Amino acid sequence: MIELGHLAAFLALAASLAQGVLGLTGARALAGRAALVAFAVMVLSFLTLVVAFARSDFSVALVANNSHTLKPMLYKIAGAWGNHEGSMALWCLVTMGFGAAGALWMRTGRETFEARALGVQGWLATGALGYLLFASSPYLRLDPAPLQGAGLNPILQDPALAFHPPMLYLGYVGYSFVFALAAAGLMEARIDRVWAKEARRWSLAAFIPLTLGIALGSYWAYYELGWGGWWFWDPVENASLMPWLLGAALLHSVAVTEKRGSFAAWTALLAVLAFLFSIMGAFLVRSGVLTSVHAFAVDPRRGLLLLGGLIAYGGFALGLFALRAPKLEGGKPWTILSREGALVVNNVVLVVAALTVLLGTLFPLIAEAAGRTISVGEPYFRLTFVPMLAALLAILPVVQAWSWGKADLSTLWKWAAGGVGLVVIFLLLGVGLWDIPLGAAFGLALAFWLIFGALWELRRRAVTLARVFRLPLRVWGMTLAHIGLGVFILGAVVETTQRYEATLALPAGGSGTVAGWHVTLHDVRAIEGPNWYADKADLTARKGSARAEMAPTKRYYPAARMPTTETAIHKTGTGDLYVALGDRRDVDGETRWVFRVYFNPLIDLVYLGVLLMGLGALFSVLPRRRKP
């Protein structure tokens, strides 16, 4: 069975190679057919892997190392991509999926260009599949086959995490096709409005799953790791944030190219960089050069190969860029104080923010080479990354109304007065009345400023209320995404500055109070699941007339010899009461259990904001409504 998959993967390799060669010679129809064949056989190949996992076929080495008969079916299947080899197979599958989608749905009317894009995509698929088959093959047999598998890393046994990698990969690898479009456009030195229209759709197609994938990963970290927070500036998180920032910059820049023909070279460069940063993310995570809590399958040799691929693709694309950028045509003229000028600022800040994340992530390595061991964490990003983006977002509502070419500045003073007024109100309320930190007051002002600005822009464009619903979907998409930013900031500011946390050590029958919640421990019982056993605490939390039964659990997976935290979260209208069970302690002959209790106010807004951004991107990619 798995041999069939192995064979199919070789067929897919041959088809991708054919796609690469045919595409670059300009044969659009043939390259498209090769892309469809490659995708079809790769689907078959991936299915044999999934089936091997579903049937717990331990004669396959990968299944034996990463699965277990007692696992629930969902996690047996998710186990197929919950490891290095399987996730690389998924990477290949998605690369070919985008190739096939491109073959079917590219609509530029330029045959040679489309053929070349498919060709480049074919070479990207060939590289990924070559790496899979020759450096991390998931198809190998084990003889003799063991009777039982080693189990999936238990912290990955979770519904959010079963779907997080496919989502994230759709995003990362989605940028491969954007890369291919940029390379093909550069080959003919034609990055114009037609090109931008096509590239924008694919950039959005990658941005949406990337956004949702990051949100899923963050939500998983929130309730599974038991640390009470939603973003830890961990290298793996940073690796996904960098392509996201570049992707966001690209969306704005490609829109300028589409509407005005300007920024052609810059847009092409961003399109290339978004994918290079995606591969770099894979390299950082898989090579083990950075320590991280959720890196799995670490192997220096593989890291070296990924680095080689990164350099090869990067060298090719950037070389092409250097040759062709001077030949690209500029668009319509514009001054600095214009919509274009504002979007330049957007792009500079987003790219510098991505570089800052890169620097903070890699700096411990650089310092180590220089003989110093340091850690770069949340305080660094709070003091560099956050103010940079805050400044960018502060001007967003103002410049959003500006025209292309040259802005009308006569209403600028009203905007300035409004902004300053809002800040003063929140400073008075925040510092004077609510007693919150100065930064938090600015943050709240910014959140409301963004939400207000997005709605105001909608009003300005619609002129009358009746016309709001007849605005193009793109405008709705932009509005939703910008409201999402405001909602996200509101949640993030309140959660990070007003979070309340405490550690309680309770005996059975004991109680403590956290953030007004009176928590009583009834008892702690031992329970058993399909492939784990656990200590389950039975708690009652009370505040006024509100009452919640909570059961935080600590699981132990004998197959993997690892404990996991299953937090108990009680949602209230204003935030989450969050309890994680810690260790057992014996103090003076009495057994006490350690609980970490958090109150995370408005944390749902963090995820709601990100979802709104994803939804906004979705609205922007939907086809235009026909004019009545």
Place this chain on the structure above:
Amino acid sequence: MRELRCVACENEPISQSSAAIAEDMRARVRVMVGEGATDAEVRDWFESRYGEFVLFRPKGKDLTGLFLWSAPFGFLVIGGLIAYGLTRRRRAGAEPVAPEDA
């Protein structure tokens, strides 16, 4: 406590770690704060004992540290200058055009 790294874990601040050493480090912070130590004094004490590795907020005292802290703003200035330089070429004959959609 979120600014101190647990010495036994990978990338976890002591406020989140469940390791025994993190509990000891938390206790130490509480004692020091109870004795009236400032945040800076607590950080210095931990640095002298465990090395700079425990600080999540790296110091900017020497050349490497200064580079780390100033680079983001440096990038911003450089990026701004490049962008400004490029835009100067495009000014002639700009006409305002209202955006019809996003």
